Amino acid sequence: MTEYVVLGFILAIAIFLFWTQKLPYELTAVLVLLSMMLPWPHPDGEWRGILTYGEAFSGFGSSAVIMIAAMFVFGGALVQTGAAEWVGARLFRATAEKEWLLQLTILTMTTLCSMFVNDTTTVLVFMPLILTVCRERNLAPSRYLMFAAYGSLLGGQWTLIGTRSNILISDFHRQYTGEGLGFFDFTPMAIVIFLASAGYMITIGRKVLPTTVPLEEFDEEVREYLAEAVVTEDSATVGKTVADLPWSRRNDMSVVEVLRGDQRIPRWFRLEPGDVLIIEGSSEVIQELLKTTDFQIKEEFKISPEALQSVNLVTVEALLAPNALYQGRTLDQVDFNRFYRFTLMGISRRGETIRSRPSEIPLEFGDYLLLLGNIDDLPRLKSNPSLILLGQKSTPAIGRRKALLTIALLFGIIFTAMTGLLPPPVSIPLAAVLTILLGCINLQDAYSNIDWPTIITLGGMIPFGLALEKTGAAAELAGLLVHTFQGLSPVFLLGVLLLLAVLLTQLIENAAVAIILAPLAYQVAIGTGVDPKPFMVGLAVCVSSAFCTPVAHESTLLVLGPGRYRFRHYLQLGSVLALLTWLLATLITPLVWPF
Incomplete structure (x- = not known):
């Protein structure tokens, strides 16, 4: 009985810390692990912990982790x-x-x-x-x-x-x-x-x-770059005008002009292979053009297909430094690929609308440059005294x-x-x-x-489930639950257990809920004399119902800021989803997996 009290105390403290987040999840889990190893006096006079050292650290070697x-x-x-x-x-x-x-x-x-x-x-x-x-x-x-x-x-x-x-x-x-x-x-x-x-x-x-x-409330500053997109031989845009292109109606990009050879052509001319479109758009737009087979960024011709399919691609935004060696030179005269293995994809000039071909623009101090290359070559680019690197972003591999x-x-x-x-x-x-x-x-x-914080959290909390089994606490709790609702159907007991899972997962991390309730679910099923599988499957479904609060799960927390949501939006929408999950899991699980 003394061990039950200690386990209950540990669980109460853990739930409190998980809910209030006064400590990081992983630190709370490690404290739970350590508390189950610490020796304390038992009624028989022996000092020992609830778990041995091997049992306490077994979570980190479990197949689940x-x-x-x-x-x-x-x-x-x-x-x-x-x-x-x-x-x-x-x-x-x-x-x-x-x-x-x-x-x-x-x-x-x-x-x-x-x-x-x-x-x-x-x-x-x-x-x-x-x-x-x-x-x-x-x-x-x-x-x-x-x-x-x-x-x-x-x-x-x-x-x-x-x-x-x-x-x-x-x-x-x-x-x-x-x-x-x-x-x-x-x-x-x-x-x-x-x-x-x-x-x-x-x-x-x-x-x-x-x-x-309003979009401007969450948008960061978006720099507009100029780039040259060349119509490829097999492009689906051949024979179409600029107005016919599906992205011509987009707000985040525009076609400044169209070139055929060295001549500007009207926008209502039908496109031919080799035509050059001067595109103005964000770095994301330039990356999109890289991924389509309809166009090739002019500088892309300098990049091998193998390099474009690498998973190490990185997009870098850089500022031209004062007294840079490149001032007065055009993009055609600056070969970043040769010396730094980065390719210049576009140019942006703050406060000015550029109407020239990017490849013909003399560079000036303060110009923003968009570069594409391999992350392994980034240290070499950082050593360039003419550039001030502002940020980098991993770019998915180009190609399928x-x-x-x-x-x-x-x-x-x-x-x-x-x-x-x-x-x-x-x-x-x-x-x-x-x-x-x-x-x-x-x-x-x-x-x-x-x-890694998740791995540490799981490794630290899994032994708690072992402790519930070893001490017999899970069996005692299950017996109490079965005795309290004696004579009622297993479906009712399943519903009670799943309701507890739905409520707990709104407060603490779902993996912790699974670790706490899985031993109890198994013992309830055994105590009722039915197959434990419906209880375990239903429990798995219900611990993934953290819909009601923004802090219950990382997914709901991630959209809180960009969506400008309030707590009430989660509660109004999520409470119905949580109720649906509990009700349908309780009713359908026994039909699919009979007791």
């Missing part, structure tokens, strides 16, 4: 190769004419992506694309960003690798029964929850979102080969899980290693994509 770290690496490869962006940007622009259609597209795309990529990473990938479309069409991002956040949470409910809590609960189930949960065991419930949530959000829920958020390769590895994970050829604890780390070996992500980026 290894799988989660591997998924961070694999998700980074999907982003680095541009696989997610390649599909998402096209669909967002195609559906931007109608608000509800774009909202539904964002919700669907983020859900699909989050089935296989970490939910936070999903929001980080799609949020810039959504903001770009909002700038292009003069739309309020507050009407769309919430759909990305909630879509990433809904997508986590679909598959074993959708979110770390699913992997943790599957690992608990494997420890208890010798068999983990299947890759798509969660999917039937997730489909129904997604359809109900999407229907509510599109018809009623979106009405509570703010209607007007590595994106398709990464997607093929993803299908390999799914196929091996469905056929049983390889269990997920083997196939997921194997796929992550292959992305590094095949050049889809470099080793440095692989390390940086792993969310």
Whole structure:
């Protein structure tokens, strides 16, 4: 009984610290781990901790933690190769004419992506694309960003690798029964929850979102660069006028003039291969032109196809320094590629509208330059005394080969899980290693994509579940719950447990909720005399329902600032989604996985 009191005290302090965030999550988890090792006097007179040293540190070697770290690496490869962006940007622009259609597209795309990529990473990938479309069409991002956040949470409910809590609960189930949960065991419930949530959000829920958020309130300063885009031989724009081009109506770019040879031609002339369009737009626009087969940036001819397909591409914005060697020279006369292995893609001159060809403009002090190159060559560029580097941004690989390769590895994970050829604890780390070996992500980026605070949090909290089992606290709590509701159906007990999961996940991180409740769920099922699988699957679905507050999950927190949301927006929209998740999971899980 004394150990129960100590565990209860540790749990209460941990929940308080997780909720108030007075300490970082990972530090709280480490304190929980250490508290279970500290020796204290027992009634038998012996000083000992709840767990041995080996048991306390076992979380860091668990298959769940290894799988989660591997998924961070694999998700980074999907982003680095541009696989997610390649599909998402096209669909967002195609559906931007109608608000509800774009909202539904964002919700669907983020859900699909989050089935296989970490939910936070999903929001980080799609949020810039959504903001770009909002700038292009003069739309309020507050009407769309919430759909990305909630879509990433809904997508986590679909598959074993959708979110770390699913992997943790599957690992608990494997420890208890010798068999983990299947890759798509969660999917039937997730489909129904997604359809109900999407229907509510599109018809009623979106009405509570703010209607007007001026773009200038969240926009950072956007520099406009001039670049020369050459119409390629196989371009779909051949035979069309500038007005016929789909991006001619965009707000974030403009065609300054069109050149054929050395002659300016009217904008109503039909384009031919080799025509040069002088484009004015942001660095994101220049990057988009790099990715299309319709145009080639003039300076792109200096970059080899192999370099463009590298996952180490970086875009750098630089300012021409006073007394720079390049002052008075044109872009044609400055060969950054030869000396620094960077290619100059565009030029911007503050306060002036440039109407000349970028390649013919003499450089001046204060000019902004947009450069593209390999991150390994960045130190060499920094040593250039004529440039002041202002910032850099990782650029997804240009081309589809590595994106398709990464997607093929993803299908390999799914196929091996469905056929049983390889269990997920083997196939997921194997796929992550292959992305590094095949050049889809470099080793440095692989390390940086792993969310180490999350790994430490999980490694520190997993032993708490072990402590609940070792001390018998989970069995005692389950027995109390079963006795209290004696004579009622297992569905009612499932509903009580899932309601507790939904409430807790609004306050603390979902992986911590999974670690706390998984042992209890198993013991409740055993105490009731039913199969524990419905309890574990239902629990996995419900801990991914952190819709009601902006601080319950990283995904909802990420869109808080750019969307200018208030707490009430999360509560009004998210509370209905959380209620739908709890109700549908309680009713449908026993139908799919009978007791």
